[in-house]
Amino acid sequence: MRLPRPSAGIVVTLGWVAALGYTLLLSRAGARWPGLPQLAPQGLIHPVVALLIWAVGTPVIFWSARRFPISARRWVAPAAVHFGFAAIFILALNVGVHFLADLALGRGPSVASAWRSGAYDFVRLFHLAIVVYAFLVGIGHYLGAAEARRAELLRAERLRADLAEAELRALRLQLQPHFLFNALNAIGSLILTKRAAEAHDAIGQLGDLLRGVLATERRGEVSLREELDLTEAYVALERTRLGDRLSTKWEIAPTAHAGMVPPMLLQPLVENAIRHGIASSANGGRLVVRAERVGDRLRLEVWDDGPGPTGSETSAEREGIGLENTRRRLSHQYGADHRLEFIRQDGWTRVLVDVPFRPAA
Numbered sequence: 142m143r144l145p146r147p148s149a150g151i152v153v154t155l156g157w158v159a160a161l162g163y164t165l166l167l168s169r170a171g172a173r174w175p176g177l178p179q180l181a182p183q184g185l186i187h188p189v190v191a192l193l194i195w196a197v198g199t200p201v202i203f204w205s206a207r208r209f210p211i212s213a214r215r216w217v218a219p220a221a222v223h224f225g226f227a228a229i230f231i232l233a234l235n236v237g238v239h240f241l242a243d244l245a246l247g248r249g250p251s252v253a254s255a256w257r258s259g260a261y262d263f264v265r266l267f268h269l270a271i272v273v274y275a276f277l278v279g280i281g282h283y284l285g286a287a288e289a290r291r292a293e294l295l296r297a298e299r300l301r302a303d304l305a306e307a308e309l310r311a312l313r314l315q316l317q318p319h320f321l322f323n324a325l326n327a328i329g330s331l332i333l334t335k336r337a338a339e340a341h342d343a344i345g346q347l348g349d350l351l352r353g354v355l356a357t358e359r360r361g362e363v364s365l366r367e368e369l370d371l372t373e374a375y376v377a378l379e380r381t382r383l384g385d386r387l388s389t390k391w392e393i394a395p396t397a398h399a400g401m402v403p404p405m406l407l408q409p410l411v412e413n414a415i416r417h418g419i420a421s422s423a424n425g426g427r428l429v430v431r432a433e434r435v436g437d438r439l440r441l442e443v444w445d446d447g448p449g450p451t452g453s454e455t456s457a458e459r460e461g462i463g464l465e466n467t468r469r470r471l472s473h474q475y476g477a478d479h480r481l482e483f484i485r486q487d488g489w490t491r492v493l494v495d496v497p498f499r500p501a502a
Contacts, residue, residue: 157196161189186242194234199277206281227274231267235259324350327382339381346378362401364501365432369393372407379415386425387415394433401499403474409467410443410492418447418490434498441494471496
């Protein structure tokens with residue numbers, strides 16, 4: 142399990158606590174071992190107060206580092222600003238240490254006395270304090286840059302997700318007019334052959350189909366059971382047109398029903414098999430739809446025994462818009478973790494789709 146990364150505030154706080162602990166430990170060690178500097182309890186007040194002021198001032202230093210960032214193109218003015226802030230902070234630090242230490246020791250603090258002692262320590266210790274200040278500015282600059290980088294990566298990730306969603310939606314919008322045109326063409330052929338009653342039934346079936354399509358329009362995935370209902374409605378519409386020329390068989394394993402698939406995944410495969418296979422044969426043909434769960438995979442197959450591609454028609458040409466659209470949608474949905482195969486064998490044309498099995502919530 143990957144542990145969460147601690148926040149910058151926690152890390153900085155722990156750092157100052159560690160510095161304070163080191164100071165106290167050093168004072169204890171000096172009392173036990175000769176040769177080490179010994180600090181009386183009164184002598185600890187100054188370094189402890191100084192560390193506390195540094196700790197309180199660190200968030201302000203981090204803010205200044207983000208407010209006035211130093212870059213390769215623009216560093217003179219920000220560096221001058223930081224140097225001025227550092228001088229003011231270090232002077233206030235030394236004055237404040239003496240004033241607060243006198244207050245803690247009950248000496249009756251005097252602003253004038255604290256100012257004189259603090260100004261002296263400012264001159265004496267400025268070169269050390271400026272190093273610490275610069276180190277904190279560097280940390281603040283790094284934290285600001287890291288936060289900006291994370292925000293940029295998050296925006297880029299959201300943009301990629303939005304673009305992928307937009308392309309998927311465009312593919313579905315491309316698929317729906319293609320499907321609707323073919324359905325209306327089927328109804329038109331019934332009207333031209335004066336099969337008015339069958340055309341009327343087909344219009345009702347088309348209405349059911351469109352309601353099913355609209356119900357899944359904004360959903361990224363649907364259960365295989367819902368997809369089968371939509372596909373069966375389409376097959377019923379085609380059977381109205383083809384009659385006994387279309388023979389169907391559904392071999393759906395019960396364990397496959399709960400799998401989630403992209404909406405309108407099966408319908409283009411079945412439509413392709415009927416229009417380019419069975420309907421092009423004078424004697425019609427058989428359509429077989431299979432679905433099964435194989436381990437952590439969901440396997441879908443659409444078979445038809447219609448004539449395969451002719452000498453002038455390649456398999457790719459027979460795939461048409463529906464299969465090409467499906468191929469691109471699967472790539473967006475699953476990346477490389479899917480298979481879509483178009484195979485001609487033993488008088489049958491088979492389209493195989495293999496995707497990860499994602500159970501319905």
